[in-house]
Amino acid sequence: MIFINNYPKLLKNYIIVLFFLFFLFLQGFSFAQEANFTIQGTKGCAPFTVTVQDESGAAPNQVSYKFGEGNVQTENTFTFIMPGIYSVTQFVSGGSSLQKTNVIRVFSRQPVDFKIIRCVGKKIKLDIQDFYYDAYKIDFGDNTFAQTGDNGSVEHTYSTEEEYTVVVRGLFDEDTENCIATERVIKPVEGLLPAVINRLEAFADGTAQIDYTLNTSLPHVLEILTSNGFEYKATIPEDSNNYLIQNASPGDTYRMSVRDQCQSDTKNSSIFYIPNSNTTVEDNHVNINWEVNRELDANEFVKYSILRNGESIFETTDSSLVYLKDEAVACQVRYCYQVEIEYSSGLKLISPERCVLAQSNLPPPAVSDVYATFTPTNQTILNWNYPNGIEADSINSLSFIRNDNIGNTTKYNLPSSTINFEDTQVNIDSSPYCYSISYVSSCKLSSEFSGFICPILLSYEGTPTNKEGILTFNWTAFGGLETSNYVLEQTDTLNKEPFAIQNISNGAGFYTIDIENQEKQTIHVRVRADLGDTTTYSNTVRIDFRSFINLPNAFTPNGDNLNDTYGIESKFIKEFEMMIFNRWGEIVFQTNDVNGRWDGRYRNGFAPSGEYTLKIVAFDQRNKKHTLTEMIKLIR
Template structure:
């Protein structure tokens, strides 16, 4: 609002003749006036704006020289006749109210000058606020949410500016431009510009639904790569009113509640945030599959209704594909009563990179059936002469109960597929079989018997320089003529090495047993096509530990029988002691390399008889004790 204030400045002279201070009083003189213009403008302005340049022009009609007109620009009227600012241009620096005061001299030097003031509102010029949205390629959307200016212009790149309205989203073609300029305009002519840059969107790519898994009351979707520049909506097809779900471009999958009947077809819709009804691309359609299962008489019946046109269907049990078939599908091979199986139906639409898969799953507890699989048992001795039993139930690695039998008599009942028989008496021999009982209480027939090889061994001569081995034939489901037997001997380090070729006979004579082993240990490895190697028990041939000592020796330095040494075979751990006639120990040896030269300390040998004692524990654990006399002669 403009307000005219007209004042008289009284020039009073002091008594000494100097000018007096001015006094501001109202003056209705109509010849006092000034106007404010934009530079180059011809229309006076009544409002000012921060940062704009304005021209001040005397309008009193008195043709006063500009150098005699002074102006003050302050928040309030100033009555300072000493003001010397004669500039006719003014640039407001801050918003608010400013009073521009014009001080003009009187034409008559004896009359008072005139101070005239006018109040102006100075408006701020903030950047106009707007929202810039990048739309489909070649289009941007501008929404002016600014509430300050009276009018607006929008300019895309270097294109002509066009009027725009507040709070009205408006699309604009961009061509090759990458900037948007919005100009805010006050009715007083003040303007302010704001510019934003944008990156054009890439061309939209049709989205892909890759997978739909119906499981546990949920639908889980997997998508192809989504473009972050667009919006996505997962839609259930089938007409108006169907639910839809927003999908973030950063997601690779989404899980939603399944429909009440477990059915429904879906698509993924790409849309432009500016004009979704204009720019939209729909993915392939993928429908939820349903799978149900029942069981009766050892058969599992799987039923489904194809939901995807032109799809290829595969049914899997516990992750393994079943033979092709249509609904209803009967699964009876390799299943066992009381066992729960997991079935999955996979419908594949299309091929290669564009293929989409829809799956559904169900679990079926198999009911009783008339025929149970017949189990098999395998038997082999371990080095401790215990029989390791391994049972196999076809297509059933776990579950149910196994009854292990030895020679037709119950040995143990357990769900484990392995058993250790540590109570077998070797002389009796053993044949093993097994029966299977399922979770429904049905028992199978007994499987074929398995009789491991039973080995016996003995020395073939008094000194045990040869060993005679005989064994029983392997009893197993394989044809007897296909079994081969290999005799193995145990080395000192506990390992085994073959000492015979692969034999069909049931006996073997070892002509060259190890000379450094008092206890010979043998086993037979029975091999046959289609089954692991079965080992016999370990059979031992003990050989006698022997020690040889002379009755006399002559430590006279002639090189003949100068020392006493312990000789024999299989002398590994022993103690040999010699005592004199007084019972005093004169020599001790624990190793065959230790010998006695007849001396006691540093004293020369004393002729006469001495008593010796030999103690050892052989490889069978038996204690050996011998004693005798030895005489030192010249």
């Protein structure tokens, strides 16, 4: 200090400042900052972002970080992209560094394994079956949330039976909801109602199909009756309406059950079973026997039905009857039988098919379902159906006879599988025809001939070429089947829709047509009769009426209203041109209207009396051309 005092005052002040700055510099080396930091969030799903909180006290520009194997950076946040375990190091300029090892754990995003059990009362029980995350957040889809640990369980009750999306997300420590969310759509269940069984049909391959209605929207269980009671057979999918049972046998008895797993309550359907049947072949008939469940049949039984080749041939409401003798069979024909049992609940149980090959030494039944009709070109067509149980492909041979009303008989043989025939060798102008059919079964046994079937025969009397008069149509009744519905049809072309339909008398009768009132030059007339499921036609009669043009030879245009104009009278003319010439070849009148008339005027004046030349070119409805040239007189 003595040394400093020897300097001038101003210099002394500078020296004091320098000493002070030097003192501060020495202090900086003596009190360097130590690295120190904390980390917010150390566990999470990739990509996972961490934030470091600096606690070293150093200026921000003196602090830097290294996250894992990354580069040194001054930012205090970092996002880890890949799963793994990482360390964090803090560096302080002029001071120390600090590394915290294995403090960051980053996990992959894995879906949560959980199970939802739905119970009655719109309640669910959610079980977490997962150990991957520290905690699990549950969004029930109705603005209600819950959280639980691994292997935890949470219950929730909904207010409606609508569908809800349940979302479960895994969490790590204080991690934000960055991990993957797992969703499931559920529909709460209000009540527990048993399934309704509608139908069970068993098949020859050892399977059986159940048709049902599930009244509770939960998985059901199919159970089979054993000596130990009902045991599990299969799980019935939720919202299904049919199921195919494997390894099903006649006599097996089943039920379907649905269970409320929260309250351990179970609802069972009515029991149902596979009926058993047997078939045996004897001469000329087949025996069908069946076994039933008397306990089930006692209160709800409605009827038994026996199906042959898929069609019902017998029904009974007698629950004690378990036997049928089927005599409507043909030799060497394969028949398959099933027993169908119907209950008041609507349930139908159908046994598997039992098939046999029938044998017979009795004549097969005669054909009774025969129809005969004419084609528009007047050929006869026969159609027939074989008796119930007789298939066309089992016929060995087929024949029919044709009789006319004058005693002639013709016999024809047809292919065995035929069920219709067109007779092209008829002459309806000479005689009506009637037909009868017989067949030989596969056992070479002949049936009786059917009753004779006679198609409707139509004829007429009268002269259609006259300008006027009456045509009278007569027809015979259809022979073989009774019907009261007869209609007479008129068409202008074959196979066209009729332009006139007239209900006519039952059976044989007559109908008249006035020639003068006809508007069509050619008509086709036939009689139609309805025979239940089919229609028969008579032969078709074609009528051609004569067209004509009548020409007056004079007219008197003198104003007395008698014969004052000249025109023609015609019938069935569709195209027409008329020209009238004077003696110098000039056209004094021309028209294309078949009803057009000349009033005797020419060039705004009166044509003089005298002879004029008339020329007409016309075509009738049958396209026949008419050309006429005549002399006519104009008389005043």
